[in-house]
Amino acid sequence: MRSALSTFNEIWQSQFRTLFLSELQRFPAGTAFLIGCSGGMDSMLLLHFMAILCPQHVRAIYVDHQLQQPSQAWGQLVAEQCRQLNIPCIIQPVQVASGNLENQARSARYQAFQQHLKSHEVLVLAHHQQDQAETVLLRLFSGAGIHGLAAMREVEQRDHYTLWRPFLSLSREQIAAWTAQLNLPYVDDPSNQDTHYDRAWCRKDLWPMLQSRFPQMQQAVARSSYLMQDAEDILQDVLQDDWQRCGDSNQLNLQMLDQLSVARRRQLLSAWMKGEGQYRPPFEMVQCLQAEVIEAQADAQAALHWNQYYFVRFQGHIYRLAQSCYLASKQQPPADQQQICFSPEQMISLPAGNFQIQSAQVGLAWNLLGQKLQLSFRQGGEKIHLHGRVGRWPLKKAIQEAQIFPWLRHTIQIISIDNVMLGVFTPKGFWLAQSVYCEAGGWQPNLISQP
Incomplete structure (x- = not known):
């Protein structure tokens, strides 16, 4: 370890110190880090650096996609390196869903990361400059706009966590040189050579051809992604204004x-x-x-x-x-009735919302409480005499006048007794029907909240 530490110090005092220090300053002192480590060259170097720089604040996670026979052995290599570096290691097997294998494996991997991330931790991944350039090219081929071509950011705020990619401005050649200097073990995933996958094809077949014509292509494409990130930030400001207005x-x-x-x-x-x-x-x-x-x-x-x-x-x-x-809302509501009894202050959960039995200036007779009432879904064609209105009119017209959303109308229910309509439960509240059961100082089910 002393030899490795000495070699690390040489690297640290040269190019890497400025890069890492400027990035580490983004995070408060004492920030904890969870390193996604696949066992590959990039992530093993990242694991080594982070373990030396933040020894008390680092954990690692190896996600076993269980897609290749040696995947368990790769996990054991990661675990052994973590043991030597004296940092905790998580081995998390996952099941990859069917479909696009690259996308589904990525989805399963990030779900595993989120499962183990603590509220104060930053997820750290070893994406580098060539990964960034490949991402830009692949998204360009899929017809992406500014958001897609902005590709990966060094620090990215996601919904529930922060993601940090400290190697994003480093070339793969630099990473390979440092890995060799430190004599770090790592695995070569054979799927990285399988041109059936888009990224492997881009890296193995397309990349050498483009680079032979444009030697500085990697830096140029990566630089384009940073320019796109600036454009995306400006667009986001305009978008937020439009969103709030609309x-x-x-x-x-x-x-x-x-x-x-x-x-x-x-x-x-x-x-x-x-x-x-x-x-x-x-x-x-x-x-x-x-x-x-x-x-x-x-x-x-x-x-x-x-x-x-x-x-x-x-x-x-x-x-x-x-x-x-x-x-x-496209299903035919059931035609059968159900019996229901109400009591004072009772909370009722119905498809149209959550209601509470409360006293009202005008409402239903108190002697109805405790009686068996009939509750049924609207079938169409019903008429209602709304309390305070003249005459009976189609319930459909009342619903339209109240501008109840069409996709919520299937939740409307009618309450009655002995074929006398007492009222209607709607997403906009309870509608009292005029009947012999109305009285001053009665009760009504009041809408408390949407379901």
Whole structure:
């Protein structure tokens, strides 16, 4: 270890010191770090450096994707290095879902990281300059915009944690030289040579050809990613202003949206559709939203499905609905009735919302409490005589006048006794029906919250 430490000190006093110190200063003193270590050359060097620089604040995690026979042995190599460096090590097996293997393996890996990250820890990964340049090229080939071409950031704030890539400005050749100087063991994953995978093809076949023509390509492409990051930051400021002006995460005002330029409108729709997801929708999907939903005929019930959400238009707004919510509204509500009894101050949880029995200036007779009442879903064609209104009129018309969202109308329920309508539970509250059971100083179910 003394020899390795001496070699490390030589590296530290040369090029690496300035790089690492400037990055470490981003974090408060005493920050803890969780290092994602695959056993490869890059991550083993990172593990070694971090263990020497922050020996009391470092843990490592090896994610075993269980896709290759020697994966357990690679984990043991990581664990042995951690033992020698006297830092804790986590070995986490994962199951990789079917589909695009590269994407699914990445998803499983990050889920494992988040599972073990503590609230005060920073996730540290060993992506380097060539990884960055490859990412830019692959995203360019997929038709990415500024967000995609900005690629990876050295420090990235994600939803629940911070990600740090201290090697991002280092070349793979520099990393290889330092690894050789320190005589560090590491594994060569054979999948990195399998050109069936896009990144391996880019690295093995495309990269040498491009670099023979453009020797400084790696630095140039990586530099482009930093310029894109600046552009993305500027765009993000404009986007936030547009977002606040036009709506929120669940809905956008189409009149305000129409006041934006085509480019700003497209960017806002793209970010809004992404929501909390990891990736923005394809360009074509944003175009479909504009053409098939926003520009559809006023009476059309158009909906666009993407990434577990449905996008629908209603009353001059466009809404993003969870798939479960939208599909539930398309089901025929059950026709059978159920019996229900109420008591004073009782809390009732119904599809339309959470209600509480409370006294009211005008409400239902108190002697109805404790009696068996009938509760049924709206089937269509019902009429209601709303208390305070003249005459009976279609319940459908009352629902439309109240502008209850179409995708919530299936939650509406009618309460009655002996075929006399007492009222209606709706997402906008309880509607009292005029009947012989109405009295001054009675009770009503008041809407407390949405379900």
